[in-house]
Amino acid sequence: VGVSKEQAAQNRRDIIATANRLFRERGVTAVGLSELMQAAGFTQGGFYNHFESKDALVTEVVGAAMGEGKSEFVAAFSKATHDEPGGLARYNEHYLSKEHRDDIQGGCPVAGFAGIAPQLTECAQSNFVSGLDDLITLIAGLIVRDPAYDAGQCARSLRQQAIDHYCKLLGALMLSRATARSSPQLADEILESVELSL
Amino acid sequence: VGVSKEQAAQNRRDIIATANRLFRERGVTAVGLSELMQAAGFTQGGFYNHFESKDALVTEVVGAAMGEGKSEFVAAFSKATHDEPGGLARYNEHYLSKEHRDDIQGGCPVAGFAGIAPQLTECAQSNFVSGLDDLITLIAGLIVRDPAYDAGQCARSLRQQAIDHYCKLLGALMLSRATARSSPQLADEILESVELSL
DNA sequence: TGTACATCAGTGAACGCGCGTTCACTGATGTAC
DNA sequence: TGTACATCAGTGAACGCGCGTTCACTGATGTAC
Numbered sequence: 001v002g003v004s005k006e007q008a009a010q011n012r013r014d015i016i017a018t019a020n021r022l023f024r025e026r027g028v029t030a031v032g033l034s035e036l037m038q039a040a041g042f043t044q045g046g047f048y049n050h051f052e053s054k055d056a057l058v059t060e061v062v063g064a065a066m067g068e069g070k071s072e073f074v075a076a077f078s079k080a081t082h083d084e085p086g087g088l089a090r091y092n093e094h095y096l097s098k099e100h101r102d103d104i105q106g107g108c109p110v111a112g113f114a115g116i117a118p119q120l121t122e123c124a125q126s127n128f129v130s131g132l133d134d135l136i137t138l139i140a141g142l143i144v145r146d147p148a149y150d151a152g153q154c155a156r157s158l159r160q161q162a163i164d165h166y167c168k169l170l171g172a173l174m175l176s177r178a179t180a181r182s183s184p185q186l187a188d189e190i191l192e193s194v195e196l197s198l
Numbered sequence: 199v200g201v202s203k204e205q206a207a208q209n210r211r212d213i214i215a216t217a218n219r220l221f222r223e224r225g226v227t228a229v230g231l232s233e234l235m236q237a238a239g240f241t242q243g244g245f246y247n248h249f250e251s252k253d254a255l256v257t258e259v260v261g262a263a264m265g266e267g268k269s270e271f272v273a274a275f276s277k278a279t280h281d282e283p284g285g286l287a288r289y290n291e292h293y294l295s296k297e298h299r300d301d302i303q304g305g306c307p308v309a310g311f312a313g314i315a316p317q318l319t320e321c322a323q324s325n326f327v328s329g330l331d332d333l334i335t336l337i338a339g340l341i342v343r344d345p346a347y348d349a350g351q352c353a354r355s356l357r358q359q360a361i362d363h364y365c366k367l368l369g370a371l372m373l374s375r376a377t378a379r380s381s382p383q384l385a386d387e388i389l390e391s392v393e394l395s396l
Numbered sequence: 397t398g399t400a401c402a403t404c405a406g407t408g409a410a411c412g413c414g415c416g417t418t419c420a421c422t423g424a425t426g427t428a429c
Numbered sequence: 430t431g432t433a434c435a436t437c438a439g440t441g442a443a444c445g446c447g448c449g450t451t452c453a454c455t456g457a458t459g460t461a462c
Contacts, residue, residue, distance in 0.1 A: 002424020003438050011438075027317050029227035032415060045419085046439045054416065104316060110373075115313020117376030118302060119225050125380040132377065133384065156393065163391035168362070171369025175308075178315030179330065182323040186331065193361035195354065200457020201405050209405080230448060243452085244406045252449065 012050045015040045019061045021105040024112040028058055059124040065109035066131025073138050088142040092196045095169045101176045101191060110135060111173050136162045148198040161198070168194060210248045213238045217259045219303040222310040226256055257322040263307035264329025271336050286340040290394045293367045299374045299389060308333060309371050334360045346396045359396070366392060 003011070018040040022031045033054060034044040051057045076094075077087045094100060100107050110132055113120070117128050140162035143149055156164070172194040180187040201209070216238040220229045231252060232242040249255040274292075275285045292298060298305050308330050311318070315326050338360035341347055354362070370392040378385040 002422085004425060005438095007425095008438055027225070027227060027314065029225060030317070033417085034414075042438095043440050044416095045441060048417070049438050114372055114376045116225065118378070119228070122380060125377070129377050129381045129384060132373070156391070160391040160393075163388055164366070164393055167369035167373060167388065167392055168366040169369070170373060171365035171367070174312055174372065175330070175365060175368060178312045179323070179327050180316070182320060183327045186327060190361055190365065193354070193358040194365055195358075195362055200455085202458060203405095205458095206405055231450085232447075240405095241407050242449095243408060246450070247405050 011040075011042070015042070015047070015050060016057070016061055016064050019057055020065050023058070023061060025105050028116060055121050055124070059121060059127060062109070062113055062120065062124045063127035063131075065112065066127055066134070069109040069131060070134050070138070073135065078138055078141055085145050085147050088139075088146045088198075091139070091142055092169065096172055096176075096191045096194060098188065098191065101173060101180065101187065104177060108170075108173070111170055111177075114170065114174065136166060139166055143198065146198060150198075165196065165198075168196065209238075209240070213240070213245070213248060214255070214259055214262050217255055218263050221256070221259060223303050226314060253319050253322070257319060257325060260307075260311055260318065260322045261325035261329075263310065264325055264332070267307040267329060268332050268336070271333065276336055276339055283343050283345050286337075286344045286396075289337070289340055290367065294370055294374075294389045294392060296386065296389065299371060299378065299385065302375060306368075306371070309368055309375075312368065312372065334364060337364055341396065344396060348396075363394065363396075366394065 015037070019031070019036055022036060022039060033047050037044045037047050047057075051060070073091075077091045095108065104112065110128075113128055117125055120128065136159060140158045143161055143165065144151075144158055172190055176187045176190045179190070213235070217229070217234055220234060220237060231245050235242045235245050245255075249258070271289075275289045293306065302310065308326070311326055315323055318326065334357060338356045341359055341363065342349075342356055370388055374385045374388040377388070
């Protein structure tokens with residue numbers, strides 16, 4: 001068939017991007033390689049030109065999703081707000097928005113994979129952990145620049161506060177997603193009941 | 199083969215209990231009916247004497263798990279502490295303990311199924327939602343009996359506070375479970391970094 | 397109380413199907429001369 | 430710059446396997462008389 005090296009690399013990225021969407025939406029196990037390749041615009045046989053196995057793909061998908069998530073975070077909340085203080089509030093608002101809740105295919109990759117992370121391969125889970133660690137650090141960066149942050153009250157480290165803060169965001173998002181289809185009312189109520197303080 | 203009605207009912211309960219464990223640990227899709235029935239001590243053909251389909255089983259499992267979770271909560275934290283105020287603190291401590299984190303097969307059913315709840319059948323998710331709603335109410339009951347609870351500061355309803363509180367517990371538990379295998383250190387750090395205030 | 401029979405939980409083989417994976421083949425890309 | 434050839438991404442058929450589900454059969458339970 002014949003395809004340039006750049007085109008092949010792009011196709012590889014397309015497969016990963018498609019898998020990222022499908023895996024988050026329906027679960028890794030529920031998505032077959034045949035369906036995946038078809039959704040990405042190829043026939044199923046080509047899969048093994050790019051990946052050694054389905055497990056290897058999953059590992060790459062998690063790694064890529066975490067990397068993209070980090071880049072997007074930096075662009076939207078760290079870089080953009082480097083000289084202005086409202087980054088944390090904007091992140092909170094975005095994270096707990098209905099748009100983010102309804103965008104399971106996209107959005108925060110930690111929230112997208114946390115539910116199945118216990119069942120991931122060691123390698124894939126390791127990519128998850130690296131991305132999570134980066135996110136914690138980035139959130140700590142937002143906290144320290146927040147006007148409400150009081151460096152004096154430091155019984156807890158900045159990192160502890162970042163973890164604490166993120167746990168609540170994650171819990172609310174996952175719970176809202178978990179209930180969205182059966183009870184949209186409860187799903188919305190969850191997002192609205194969470195209070196983010198420093 | 200012949201089995202009494204009571205025995206048959208018990209066998210049904212055994213299948214549900216086994217499925218509850220296996221589904222939480224490995225995911226619904228990853229557990230086959232053949233494996234499930236064998237784990238419960240039966241041959242696979244018998245499954246359809248008890249359930250109409252795998253989906254029907256999942257619905258029952260979620261419902262049963264939520265019901266048990268509620269009973270256990272009431273026995274351990276509501277009833278036992280009806281006349282003493284430390285129920286909320288004890289619940290927090292239990293929820294964020296390493297034992298609870300490591301017990302994915304058991305423990306809180308909301309945490310056990312929240313990750314896959316978006317992919318559940320409407321019926322199964324509906325059972326999930328009912329159980330979650332009960333849990334929120336029970337936590338609200340603990341909050342109102344907590345010494346630190348100040349009825350005067352009521353900008354937020356008791357229910358809002360319960361949701362807020364539970365989101366953080368859930369987020370921390372799920373994140374700790376998500377990272378436990380690859381980074382036990384981070385998993386422990388998450389549990390220890392969460393601060394529960396009223 | 398004792399016998400005859402319907403019920404139905406449990407067995408284990410079988411069904412079609414889609415899974416992850418392999419393979420022989422194609423043909424444009426991209427290098428060697 | 431032009432020709433010859435190796436590479437390798439993509440194709441599509443095929444592999445064995447385990448999936449969810451069905452079925453004919455067994456035999457103790459539990460009811461009817």
